[in-house]
Amino acid sequence: MTHRKTPDRLRSARWFAPDDLRSFGHRSRMMQLGYAEEDFRDKPIIGILNTWSELNTCHSHFKERVQDVKRGVSQAGGFPVEMPSLSVDESFTKPTSMLYRNMLAMETEETIRSHPLDGVVLMGGCDKTTPGLVMGALSAGVPMIYLPAGPMLRGNYAGKILGSGSDAWKYWDERRAGNITDAEWLGVQGGIARSAGTCMTMGTASTMTAIADAMGLTLPGASSIPAVDANHQRMSAACGRRAVEMVWEDLTPDRIVTEAACRNAAIVAMATGCSTNAVVHLIAMARRAGINLTLDDLDLLGRVTPLIANVRPSGKDYLMEDFFYAGGLRALMKQLEDRLDLTAMTVTGKTLGENLMGAEVYNDDVIRPLSNPVYHEGSLAVLRGNLCPNGAVMKPAACDPRYHVHQGPALVFDSYPEMKKAIDDENLDVTPDHVLVLRNAGPLGGPGFPEWGMLPIPKALIKQGHRDMLRISDARMSGTSYGACILHVSPESYIGGPLALLRTGDIVRLDLPNRRLDMLVDEAELVRRRDAWKAPEPHFQRGYGWMFSRHVTQADQGCDFDFLETSFGRAAGEPDIY
Known part of the structure; x- marks a missing residue:
């Protein structure tokens, strides 16, 4: 007892x-706060x-x-x-x-x-x-x-149920394709979070x-x-x-x-x-x-x-x-x-x-039995390979199954503004087989590991009716996002991870069943690229950002500060002398 x-x-x-x-x-x-001793x-x-x-x-x-x-x-x-x-x-x-x-x-x-x-x-x-x-x-x-x-x-617009985040991405693609009006866009804006x-x-x-x-x-x-x-x-x-x-x-x-x-x-x-x-x-x-x-x-x-x-x-x-x-x-x-x-x-x-005693399912289409799952495996898969030796993550159930095994040429962007400008160019030389890549978006590169990993589909492909393609980054993505996005590539490109060595035109291969993500580039060529790589300038010169940059761990380690993990040492108690 x-x-x-x-x-x-x-x-x-x-x-x-x-x-x-x-x-x-x-x-x-x-007592200054108005409390008597019997209160506390x-x-x-x-x-x-x-x-x-x-x-x-x-x-x-x-x-x-x-x-x-x-x-x-x-x-x-x-x-x-x-x-x-x-x-x-x-x-x-x-x-x-x-x-x-x-x-x-x-x-x-x-x-x-x-x-x-x-x-x-x-x-x-x-x-x-x-x-x-x-x-x-x-x-x-x-x-x-x-x-x-x-x-x-639940969100609602014009009799349609809206899901925060998820439908924002969906309707934004339709707006970029010219399929919805300004009035409809504003209606979604006012109804998606209420x-x-x-x-x-x-x-x-x-x-x-x-x-x-x-x-x-x-x-x-x-x-x-x-x-x-x-x-x-x-x-x-x-x-x-x-x-x-x-x-x-x-x-x-x-x-x-x-x-x-x-x-x-x-x-x-x-x-x-x-x-x-x-x-x-x-x-x-x-x-x-x-x-x-x-x-x-x-x-x-x-x-x-x-x-x-x-x-x-x-x-x-x-x-x-x-x-x-x-x-x-x-x-x-x-x-x-x-x-x-x-x-x-x-x-x-x-x-x-x-x-859990007495818990019941009242709608078995919302909460499925194990015999009738939405997807036969869980929500997440961890990939490894020469692009992500320390790991990357993917959400298989939320993407088009045809991208579970895929090979195509990389289209690489070094920053979010560069990527954003390119994908709105209707003359961008891109096909559905291309692999969009964003780097310098990890814990240190972002800085802070931003949710940039759901790279927008290029406008040229949107207008052709495409709504998914393979995308890779060392960023995160919103949990409301979906699509064939590979995220958290570790180690990140900002510190010289393999993603930093990838070039536009290199062939990238994803093999989800075998949990592999690789760039098909000769090892000798990768060595040459690594020797030529130069570290970028730090984002922060002072303050919290400076401390963050020196102590945050990589994505596969949880992005905590190294000095706050239990392995670093025991925390102090309150000093008895006070």
Whole structure:
């Protein structure tokens, strides 16, 4: 039986309990805020790390939801304190919010470590907020529970259901081809995102909240609840209540994020049709917990895990709202029960198996049985070859199957502006067999690993009716994207990876069944090109970007800062002398 923590063993007691001058100062400043000692003494103090901002569209409801969390904390006898956190919104941050994921992780870790918090509720959802918050909280080590923002409502225009991101790409191609009017384009613009919440496709946001859910870090099934559903308000209050109990139980994240939990999360991700970004974030989160999850581990799971969530963009018909009505993530995990480690501990204090009891599928076209998958393998494949010796990723189910085995000449671009200008040239010398290549777009080259990997189809081909072709980059792509895109080529071209040696006209060969990606160039010629290669000028001369450039790891390693991984050393606690 687990012994419950007593008030004198609360972490916050180190700030408020001693009869000394320093603690006198802490208590007096709490009284300055209008609180009496009975408000905060001998109670778990729960930090609510809120990534709300007026420019984070996905989290626009968090200003209200934090009140629900506070209510739940107070109901359970805790003391809630809201701590604003870096928002890293996906919609407006340039060059990419990925540049700041690690900044959020650092802020989260240090905010928790330096303040009198006994436990935390992490409020996130937009793509990088889930891994950033979880990575930081894992390193800080206090009891934590994750509150996912939830997907927005289905988009709608002229009676057609729209999926955020996915339909933006589709209609943009049609606009470039001259197939839709200005009025139709504006109608799509106004109808594609129409409520608070994250993208309602199985993009990076829903992928990462599902991963947190499968990892045992959320209340069961919380990741599926639409942002504006009343169930979301009730779930938020329940997160507050549960956070207090986790403190008394001393249920720390190291007991939850185990090797089994990471494997469960990877299997569930594959079955959902997850974003390719899941690879980078899952590896980084696992490493913060001291677990060496690798690309090869993920590829192996991808080969044997069928895709059963019929949700765009890997699925064809449905969106996250439909997924919720069909039973949500609990129902999907119930389908996978024989493949999961049901003994894994979760934030509920119960095992995953206990949490899945009673889960049902209510629409087996949205959440398919294993006997009738959307795609026979999982969502992701990891490639290797002389173009990507350390790996690259692809989403087979989201592209035209004819590109699973393909050979064609490369058309290489050294920058996004160069590529953007060329693909709108109707006289560009390009065929559907060409392989579009963008380089200098990785973690260091972007800078920050931007979502440039879904290279647009050249206008000349769009007008001929083509909607897919093989594309390769060391960039990422939005989880709402689709198509024959190979991403995360590692090592990246900016540091002299093999992609830097590829030239327009070189033949590139993809063999997806055998997980190979190669350029058919003589080794002696590659040696000559490598000798002639010159490193580009650094992007940053100072500040956070300078630090990022010197310490970020490559895509296959999770793009965390090397000095924040567990192998680097033990984190400091609060100095006792204070």
